[in-house]
Amino acid sequence: MTARQRVLVAGGGVAGIASALALAQLGVQVTLVETRKKLGGRATSFTDVRTGEHLDNCQHVVLGCCTNYLDFLRRLGSLDKLTWTREQYWIERGGRTSIIRPSFLPAPTHFSLSVLAARFLSIREKLALARAMNAILRADRSRWTNKAFADFLASVGQPPRLIRVFWAPVVISACNLPCERCCASSALQVFQEGFIANAHAADVGVSRVPLVELYDRAESIISAAGGSIRLGASIQSLTPRSITLSTGEVLNADKVISTLPAERLREVVSDELIASDPRLSVTTRVAHSPILGVHMRFDRPILSTPHAVLVDANVQWLFRKDDEGKSIHAVISAADDWLPLTEEQVAQRVLSDLHAHIPSSAQAKLEWVRPVKEKRATFALTPDFEPLRPGVMPQNPEGLILAGDWVQSGWPATMEGAVRTGYAAAAAALSRPAGELVVRDMPPSRLCRLLGLRSVPSPLLKDSPADHTPPAHRTSIAQIPTTPVLTS
Ligand SMILES: Cc1cc2nc3c(=O)[nH]c(=O)nc-3n(C[C@H](O)[C@H](O)[C@H](O)COP(=O)(O)OP(=O)(O)OC[C@H]3O[C@@H](n4cnc5c(N)ncnc54)[C@H](O)[C@@H]3O)c2cc1C
Numbered sequence: 168m169t170a171r172q173r174v175l176v177a178g179g180g181v182a183g184i185a186s187a188l189a190l191a192q193l194g195v196q197v198t199l200v201e202t203r204k205k206l207g208g209r210a211t212s213f214t215d216v217r218t219g220e221h222l223d224n225c226q227h228v229v230l231g232c233c234t235n236y237l238d239f240l241r242r243l244g245s246l247d248k249l250t251w252t253r254e255q256y257w258i259e260r261g262g263r264t265s266i267i268r269p270s271f272l273p274a275p276t277h278f279s280l281s282v283l284a285a286r287f288l289s290i291r292e293k294l295a296l297a298r299a300m301n302a303i304l305r306a307d308r309s310r311w312t313n314k315a316f317a318d319f320l321a322s323v324g325q326p327p328r329l330i331r332v333f334w335a336p337v338v339i340s341a342c343n344l345p346c347e348r349c350c351a352s353s354a355l356q357v358f359q360e361g362f363i364a365n366a367h368a369a370d371v372g373v374s375r376v377p378l379v380e381l382y383d384r385a386e387s388i389i390s391a392a393g394g395s396i397r398l399g400a401s402i403q404s405l406t407p408r409s410i411t412l413s414t415g416e417v418l419n420a421d422k423v424i425s426t427l428p429a430e431r432l433r434e435v436v437s438d439e440l441i442a443s444d445p446r447l448s449v450t451t452r453v454a455h456s457p458i459l460g461v462h463m464r465f466d467r468p469i470l471s472t473p474h475a476v477l478v479d480a481n482v483q484w485l486f487r488k489d490d491e492g493k494s495i496h497a498v499i500s501a502a503d504d505w506l507p508l509t510e511e512q513v514a515q516r517v518l519s520d521l522h523a524h525i526p527s528s529a530q531a532k533l534e535w536v537r538p539v540k541e542k543r544a545t546f547a548l549t550p551d552f553e554p555l556r557p558g559v560m561p562q563n564p565e566g567l568i569l570a571g572d573w574v575q576s577g578w579p580a581t582m583e584g585a586v587r588t589g590y591a592a593a594a595a596a597l598s599r600p601a602g603e604l605v606v607r608d609m610p611p612s613r614l615c616r617l618l619g620l621r622s623v624p625s626p627l628l629k630d631s632p633a634d635h636t637p638p639a640h641r642t643s644i645a646q647i648p649t650t651p652v653l654t655s
Pocket of ligand 1: 179201203208402403431435580583
């Protein structure tokens with residue numbers, strides 16, 4: 168394909184924007200079609216009519232190991248809109264706080280000093296945790312695809328309280344499923360790449376601006392290459408070379424990339440296309456897991472740290488949304504049992520956790536609360552579904568190219584997974600190896616390699632042997648991720 172040819176991208180979430188940007192920056196004329204009137208999909212913001220506040224649909228967190236998402240923000244000129252912290256604050260009932268932070272020790276031992284000092288874990292639990300981390304370091308995660316992470320924890324003898332106060336909140340936050348339902352290989356990937364491999368992998372980044380503003384430059388980059396973003400344009404049907412809008416307008420192109428969520432894709436492809444492409448039959452088998460984000464404003468500061476994990480609570484994470492600590496965002500992942508609750512009941516449950524863990528918050532008056540329930544927040548990353556996730560590339564080169572967080576990326580349903588598939592889809596549209604656009608993982612430390620951390624090549628890079636060579640060493644996430652050099 169030459170740069171003059173045209174590509175249609177269905178869906179303006181993170182995966183769709185990433186595909187369209189990568190193509191436009193190579194000079195391809197790309198049209199991105201999005202049904203909503205703004206970009207970002209599930210990672211976006213809205214203006215709350217009651218308060219007039221610009222709120223994210225939910226707090227979105229990025230980690231230092233999200234090399235592709237960081238590259239995506241760099242392309243958008245938005246990398247400097249993230250704020251980074253290296254500490255994680257774990258608050259127990261009564262307010263006692265333990266800070267988990269990397270030390271001067273090399274990965275995988277970088278967290279060991281603060282875990283040793285952590286007061287929410289007993290000596291016995293710390294020993295069990297060390298044993299499990301050692302097993303995770305050496306685990307061949309391909310052997311755990313058909314099992315739940317709870318099976319892995321049982322195999323390394325983790326005590327029930329340690330599972331409840333440590334493993335469960337981390338796995339639920341990262342994979343949006345409890346340990347009993349979450350695919351073990353996916354949870355292992357989170358710990359191997361997000362905690363163990365590199366001392367900067369678990370650095371926590373959050374946007375300082377409403378999420379939707381991160382994408383402000385997308386339109387100008389895409390139009391500079393002769394393309395366009397069609398907002399408010401609902402796709403009624405699509406084929407590997409055309410999109411028909413609900414208005415009846417037909418858009419044609421040389422390639423179509425779908426970044427629609429599975430259930431939406433199912434609605435717009437024909438039975439014939441599904442019959443000819445076995446990847447698409449999976450679209451009927453995707454189950455979902457909800458996330459609840461609760462925006463709150465108090466009359467006085469209640470949270471002094473940028474964020475906090477509540478130990479042994481219903482709410483997993485709190486985020487401070489202003490400098491003072493009066494605006495708080497509470498996140499409850501795998502929030503199935505919260506869905507039937509009314510706004511008042513949600514507020515009461517969150518307040519009860521807040522009062523128990525931050526006792527001074529009981530004096531504060533809640534000025535307003537705005538829960539946002541995302542019933543289909545992510546696909547359910549179960550052992551049944553993980554092996555079924557479709558690939559980006561069709562078997563037939565003339566087929567539909569797929570991207571989106573549910574497509575096989577080697578990552579859970581995250582913005583990083585979405586961008587990875589978006590880049591791989593852009594490369595596929597140009598008939599180039601994914602490795603020309605997909606950014607490499609953070610390199611594991613030398614000690615990790617010596618201790619036997621298995622480096623698992625990304626499923627997206629299977630056809631790109633050159634990408635398995637060790638990447639240039641990066642020690643700081645402050646450095647911009649390297650974008651592979653690509654000529655158009
Ligand atoms: C509450 C919540 C919290 C989360 N927290 C985090 C987090 O902290 N960190 C993290 O990395 N990830 C998080 N995620 C996951 C992350 O948001 C998603 O994995 C990612 O945004 C998915 O991007 P996507 O482009 O694959 O899909 P989507 O964002 O769903 O994009 C698909 C787009 O297609 C559009 N579309 C659908 N049908 C049509 C149609 N017929 N015509 C035209 N357009 C259509 C949709 O409107 C949408 O914009 C969270 C998700 C939720 C919901």
